[in-house]
Amino acid sequence: MKKKNRNRDDTPLIEVQSVSFSYDAKHTGRALNRVSFFVNRGERIAILGHNGSGKSTLVKIMGGLEAPIEGKCLINGTDIQTMNFRDLRGTIGMVFQDPENQIVAAMVEDDIAFAPENQGLPSNEIQARVDSSIERVNMIHKRDSAVYALSGGEKQRVALAGALAAKVECLILDEATAMLDPKGRIDVENALRELHSEGMTIIQVTHQIEADNFDDIQHVIVLSHGQVIWEGNTSEFWNDAVSLGFGIPDELKVQKYFAEHNIKFPDDLADIKPKILTHTQRDNLAEKFRIENLSFMYDDVNSYVLRNINAKIYSGEWLSVIGRTGSGKSTLVQHLNALYKVQEGKIYFNGSDIPQKGEEVHSLRQKVGLVFQHPEDQLFSPTVREELAFAPKNAGFKNHELDDAILYGLECVSLDKSFLERNPIALSGGERRLVAIASVLSAKPDCIVLDEPLAGLDASYQKKLLSMLSRLRDEGKTVITISHDLNMALNYSDRILMLRDGTVIQEGTPHEVLEGIMNTLEPEAWPDVLRLSSEVRRVNQNFPLLYNYEDFISLIL
Amino acid sequence: MNFANLTLGQYIPTDSFIHSLDPRAKFFSLMFIVSAVFPADNVPEIAIWTLILFVLVHASKISWPSLLRSAKPVMFLVIFTFVFNIIAGLFSDSFINALAHALFMSFRLFILMLFAVMLPLTTAPLELADGLDAMLYPLERFKFPVHECSMMIAMALRFIPLLMQETDKIIRAQLSRGARLDQGNIFKRAMAFMPVLIPLFVIIFRRADEIAIAMEARGYNGGEGRTRRKPLVWKFKDTCAVILSGVIAGVLVFII
Numbered sequence: 001m002k003k004k005n006r007n008r009d010d011t012p013l014i015e016v017q018s019v020s021f022s023y024d025a026k027h028t029g030r031a032l033n034r035v036s037f038f039v040n041r042g043e044r045i046a047i048l049g050h051n052g053s054g055k056s057t058l059v060k061i062m063g064g065l066e067a068p069i070e071g072k073c074l075i076n077g078t079d080i081q082t083m084n085f086r087d088l089r090g091t092i093g094m095v096f097q098d099p100e101n102q103i104v105a106a107m108v109e110d111d112i113a114f115a116p117e118n119q120g121l122p123s124n125e126i127q128a129r130v131d132s133s134i135e136r137v138n139m140i141h142k143r144d145s146a147v148y149a150l151s152g153g154e155k156q157r158v159a160l161a162g163a164l165a166a167k168v169e170c171l172i173l174d175e176a177t178a179m180l181d182p183k184g185r186i187d188v189e190n191a192l193r194e195l196h197s198e199g200m201t202i203i204q205v206t207h208q209i210e211a212d213n214f215d216d217i218q219h220v221i222v223l224s225h226g227q228v229i230w231e232g233n234t235s236e237f238w239n240d241a242v243s244l245g246f247g248i249p250d251e252l253k254v255q256k257y258f259a260e261h262n263i264k265f266p267d268d269l270a271d272i273k274p275k276i277l278t279h280t281q282r283d284n285l286a287e288k289f290r291i292e293n294l295s296f297m298y299d300d301v302n303s304y305v306l307r308n309i310n311a312k313i314y315s316g317e318w319l320s321v322i323g324r325t326g327s328g329k330s331t332l333v334q335h336l337n338a339l340y341k342v343q344e345g346k347i348y349f350n351g352s353d354i355p356q357k358g359e360e361v362h363s364l365r366q367k368v369g370l371v372f373q374h375p376e377d378q379l380f381s382p383t384v385r386e387e388l389a390f391a392p393k394n395a396g397f398k399n400h401e402l403d404d405a406i407l408y409g410l411e412c413v414s415l416d417k418s419f420l421e422r423n424p425i426a427l428s429g430g431e432r433r434l435v436a437i438a439s440v441l442s443a444k445p446d447c448i449v450l451d452e453p454l455a456g457l458d459a460s461y462q463k464k465l466l467s468m469l470s471r472l473r474d475e476g477k478t479v480i481t482i483s484h485d486l487n488m489a490l491n492y493s494d495r496i497l498m499l500r501d502g503t504v505i506q507e508g509t510p511h512e513v514l515e516g517i518m519n520t521l522e523p524e525a526w527p528d529v530l531r532l533s534s535e536v537r538r539v540n541q542n543f544p545l546l547y548n549y550e551d552f553i554s555l556i557l
Numbered sequence: 558m559n560f561a562n563l564t565l566g567q568y569i570p571t572d573s574f575i576h577s578l579d580p581r582a583k584f585f586s587l588m589f590i591v592s593a594v595f596p597a598d599n600v601p602e603i604a605i606w607t608l609i610l611f612v613l614v615h616a617s618k619i620s621w622p623s624l625l626r627s628a629k630p631v632m633f634l635v636i637f638t639f640v641f642n643i644i645a646g647l648f649s650d651s652f653i654n655a656l657a658h659a660l661f662m663s664f665r666l667f668i669l670m671l672f673a674v675m676l677p678l679t680t681a682p683l684e685l686a687d688g689l690d691a692m693l694y695p696l697e698r699f700k701f702p703v704h705e706c707s708m709m710i711a712m713a714l715r716f717i718p719l720l721m722q723e724t725d726k727i728i729r730a731q732l733s734r735g736a737r738l739d740q741g742n743i744f745k746r747a748m749a750f751m752p753v754l755i756p757l758f759v760i761i762f763r764r765a766d767e768i769a770i771a772m773e774a775r776g777y778n779g780g781e782g783r784t785r786r787k788p789l790v791w792k793f794k795d796t797c798a799v800i801l802s803g804v805i806a807g808v809l810v811f812i813i
Contacts, residue, residue, distance in 0.1 A: 063774055089776035100719055101764055102771040104712070106568045106681045113786035118776035126786040146570050148718065166776060339729050362735055370733040378730040380755035390752065394735030425759075440734060 006219060006233075011077040012038035013170055013201050014062060014092075019071035021057050021226075027069055031057040033226040034071065041169070044202045044216050048209065049223035050245065050458045051429045055205045058223065059174045062203070063094050086119060093163030097175040099155035108145050108158055109134070115166035133161040136198075137191045151325060153184020157191055170201040178206070178456055181325045181484045182525035207458055209246065247459050250549045251528035257553060265532075270539040272556065285314035287351065288447060288478045289336060294345035296331060296502075305331045306502045309345070315446075318469065318479040320489035322517075323499035329482045332499070333449045336480070337368040366395035369445035373452045375436035376429070384410075384427075384435050385420040391443035409442025413468060430461035437465075447478035454485055466492055486517065486527050490547040514545040567627065567718050568681050571618040574794075575679045580688025582795035586802035587676050593806035594669050600661070602809055606668055609805065613672075617679050628667075628674045635670065639663035677714060686711030687789055690780070704780030716764070723760050727753050 021032040031054045039045055049055040060066040061073055064080045073080045075091055093115075096102055105111035109130055116126040134143050137157040147155060156176060163171060173192075177185045193216055196202050204217070220237040222230035222244055230237075230244055238256075241248050258265050289312065296306040306328045313319050321329045334340045335347060338354060338361045347354040355364050369391075372378065381387040385406060392405035410419065413434040419427075424435055433453075441448065453469070454462045470492060473479045483489055489496055490510040498506035498516050506516030514530060523531055533546040546552050570576070575583070594606050614624060642662045646655025677685065689707035697703050731752045732738065738749050777783075 060770070065770055065773060085778055086776065089774070092774075094771070094774040096767065096771055096774075098767065101767040102775075104715065104768070104772060105683045106715060107570060110681060110683055110786070114772075114777070115775040117783055117785055118778065120782040120784050122784065123786055123788055126784065130786065144570075146568070148567075162775060334729065337733055339732060362737070365733055365735050370730075372726060372730045372733075375730065377760055378727055378752075378756050380752045390736075391734040394737065443735065 007040070008038055009040045012074075013041045013043075013076060014039040014203075015074040015077075016058075016062065017072045017074065019058075019061055019068040019073060021054075021061060021066065021068050023057075030226050032061070032068070035223070035226070035228055036071075037221055037228060037231065039170070039201060039203060042199050042201055043218055044196045045204070045219040045221065046209070046214070046217045047203060047205045047221045047223060048207065048244075048246065049205075050207055050460075053207075053223045054226040055207075055223050056174060057226075059094070059172055059205050062172055063092055064088050089115070090119065090166055091169050093166055093168035093171045095156070095159050095163055095171065095173045095176045097178050099152060099159050099179070102159045102162065103147050103155060106146055106148070108139070108147060108150070109143055111147060111158055112161045112165050115162060119166065129165045129167065130161075133164040136164055136195060137161045138187070151184060152180045153187045156180060156184065156188050160188070160191060164195075170203065171195070172203045172205065174205045175207070176204070178208070183324065183522065186522065186524045209249075245459060249528055250552075251532065253549055254529070254532055254552065263556070266536045266539050269536045269543065269556065272540060273542060285316050287312055288315040288349070289313040289354075290346075290348040291335075292346040292348075294332075294335065294342065294347060296328075296335070296340060296343050304502055309502075309504055311497055311504055311507055313478060313480065314495075315478055316473065316476045317495060318473045318481070318493040320493035320496045321480065321482045321499065322484070322486065322489050322496060324521075325484075327499040328502040329499055330451055331502075333370065333451070333480060333482060336447070336449060337365045337370050339370070362395070366391075366443045367446050369440040369443060369448045371437055371440050371448065371450040371453065373455060375440070376424075376432035379424040379432065379436055379439070382423055383420065384422055384424055387424055387435060387439045388420075388442040391439060395443045397443075405442045405444060408444060409438035409440075412441045412472065413438045414464065430457055430464075433457060433461065434464070441472075445477070447480065448472065449480040449482075451482045452484070453481060454483070454488060486525070486547075490527060510547060511545075514547065518545075567677070568714070569619050569623055569678050570681070571679075573616060573618040573679070575613065575617040575675075577794075578679075578798055579789055579791055579795040580680045580684050581692055581789065581791070582798045583676055583680060584688060584692065585799045587672065589799075589802045589806040590672050591669060593810045594665065594672065596810065597665060603661070603665055603668065605809060610668060610671055613675060617675065619675075619678055624671060624674065624678065627678055628670050631670050631674075635663045635667045638666050682711040682714040685714065687785065691789055708780070712768070716768075719764075720757070720761065724753065724757055727756050727760075 015038040016035055018034045018036050019032055020027075020030055020034055022028070022030045035054075035058060047055055047058065057066065061068055061080075064073075064075075064083070067081055075083060075088065080088065103111050104114055112130045112133055113126050116129045121129070134140055137160050139154065139157050139161060142150060142154060142158075147158065150158065160171070160176075171192075177188050180188065192202060192204075196216055214234055217234055219233060220231070221228055222237075224244075230240065232240075238248060238252055255265075257263075263269070291309050291311045291313075294306055294309040295304055297304045309328075309332060321333065323329050331340060335342065336349075336354075338356055341356050342354065349355075349364065349368075355361050379387055381390065388406045388409045389402060392402055397405050406420070407417070410417065415431070415434055415438065419431075419435070424432055427435065437450070437453070450469075453465055457465065466488065469479050469481070473494075479493075481488070481493065493510070495509055496506065496513045497504060498513055498520070500520055505520065506513040517526060517530070518534065526534075527547045529549055529552050530545060530547045533543060533552060536543045537545070544555075546555070590606075590609075594603075597603055597606065614621065639659050639662070642659035643655050646658050650658070680688070686707040689710065690704055693701070693703045693707065728738065734752075736749060736752055738746070738753070740746070741749070
């Protein structure tokens with residue numbers, strides 16, 4: 001364990017002193033074990049930990065929402081347990097992962113007013129607090145909006161303003177950007193950056209880090225199995241990140257490489273004559289789906305969600321569907337197993353019209369497995385075995401066929417047989433995700449569609465899933481993923497379909513769609529290497545657009 | 558099947574006169590209207606109420622499609638009334654008379670439902686809670702948890718649309734796994750819904766837990782000492798609205 005000599009204020013804003021916590025009455029299994037650290041006023045720190053490391057418990061203790069079984073948490077020198085409820089709530093503001101679960105009112109201003117209302121302030125003071133908080137998160141233009149009409153990023157900024165309205169000195173964010181799309185994340189990050197520059201103390205608790213939100217973080221604490229296993233500043237953290245089980249963003253890898261090789265970016269790359277990179281392409285694959293002029297609108301909304309979609313999906317390829325929230329991605333893929341019926345246009349499945357009703361739909365759903373976002377929320381059986389048996393049973397599998405299918409599903413996600421008799425609820429988050437995916441694969445589909453399969457997972461589980469999907473593709477299955485994760489789309493899939501406002505704007509190999517990505521998404525949302533290579537391009541027109549770190553480095557060598 | 562669109566009285570913000578009325582005034586007016594529509598037993602009376610409904614909807618700036626959509630979940634009651642009345646009528650009357658009676662009865666209920674759904678459509682959940690809070694305040698003396706109840710109703714209204722979306726998503730996921738939700742007898746169908754109900758309950762409890770924590774983190778500690786950004790203020794127009802609806806209801810019940 002590393003202890004950096006960081007200055008400690010006489011009375012730090014928050015001081016956690018040897019805190020332990022347990023969820024069982026006998027205090028045997030500890031969620032936190034003698035955790036100690038301090039946070040000075042005005043600092044921005046990150047608490048990192050994988051799923052199950054105890055970080056959410058720590059958040060609740062710092063927020064006074066749980067009491068430690070041992071040790072103390074001091075706020076401005078006072079034990080949080082003896083602190084007056086109102087003082088505490090006026091000091092520490094909290095923002096959680098799911099904006100929907102924090103917003104209590106239907107209208108933006110009403111919601112932001114909730115905390116000052118609870119503080120019993122007079123109405124003009126409440127209004128003043130609402131006005132200033134809404135401005136600090138750049139949401140003035142939406143002050144009269146209904147909450148349901150906002151995007152995820154906007155809702156999360158309302159939640160942020162709702163916490164600020166209590167006039168807090170410190171914000172604790174528990175995975176506050178994890179559920180947002182890149183645009184939403186960038187907007188929230190910008191708001192946080194501004195708040196920090198105004199002197200707000202910010203504690204970000206997360207399992208995943210992005211280079212762009214790490215620039216302003218001054219101190220990092222890593223939690224594992226309920227203990228602080230590492231502490232230090234950001235640059236020290238990047239040195240040890242890999243050994244702590246965290247991935248390093250490509251941008252930092254590149255920066256490090258340049259620093260080591262004394263290359264000035266991008267000027268020194270002006271004269272490089274790039275080698276021609278060859279890409280493996282999959283040819284002569286049979287058509288799995290052919291979509292022709294598909295348009296779709298919901299019964300009650302008079303605008304098209306999908307407009308004149310034309311696309312082909314080949315057997316044995318991995319296709320990524322990308323595009324902003326609301327671009328029609330999930331409506332499109334739900335046509336592929338007839339959850340939505342074709343209204344206008346045509347879809348061919350294996351060369352013939354896609355079935356729309358009756359038993360044929362059931363057999364289609366067996367062949368085209370669909371895994372929704374957060375599929376672990378849909379588990380319902382007392383054992384993993386029964387969960388995996390559901391889909392194949394519905395598809396008519398019996399006796400040894402059924403047993404065989406269950407084992408097949410388990411094998412696909414590389415879980416061993418001991419899991420079969422376990423209760424899905426008792427598994428870890430990552431394991432539950434694998435079981436949920438296995439419960440679709442157990443029907444032995446030839447095509448599997450996954451909506452944001454990596455969302456909310458640790459780096460290790462993400463890796464597991466990515467190699468599993470690549471393996472399924474190599475075995476000849478068609479894999480379709482919907483994702484905001486451009487790194488996954490570009491580096492793992494064979495082809496990419498990019499949607500905007502319900503129309504296809506790009507279809508092709510990762511290299512073919514790079515320009516489209518640059519034209520539609522803001523630079524902050526581009527993959528690091530794409531951003532870097534486009535910068536090199538400004539000084540060297542021969543330089544190709546790239547998305548992969550290894551390719552980038554091999555060009556420079 | 559699309560549960561995501563079942564909204565059941567989700568607040569629709571507009572800047573109408575109806576929206577600006579005090580929730581208590583709307584509540585009292587609704588009481589008058591309901592108690593007058595319910596005993597209405599002739600066509601002219603219902604025709605006048607239908608006209609009044611049109612005026613109200615127009616004044617609220619809520620579109621008819623969204624009003625009808627909000628009333629969708631309770632439409633089965635209207636259909637049930639219709640079917641029940643036709644069957645009951647056939648025993649004692651000619652088919653034409655039974656049909657006319659059934660149509661009248663179900664249409665009256667339909668109008669009634671639309672009036673009722675106007676309240677949550679034009680009143681934000683927290684405002685509705687404040688209104689209930691203020692009206693039921695006298696019950697506090699009997700140790701009735703007035704604030705808790707009205708807050709509960711407000712939270713339920715706020716989260717119904719979300720839970721509808723969740724239900725829709727779970728149904729789609731289980732259909733994708735080949736679930737047969739619409740086949741077999743009633744018992745079989747009920748059993749077939751277990752894969753939907755169990756995850757839904759898990760989600761509801763988890764959400765409830767997270768919401769409670771988030772509310773506590775924002776200093777919510779029950780109704781005591783809580784103030785309002787926009788305190789309820791009974792204005793002249795509220796008195797007018799209540800008197801007007803009372804007079805109309807009275808005239809229609811006792812004179813026509």
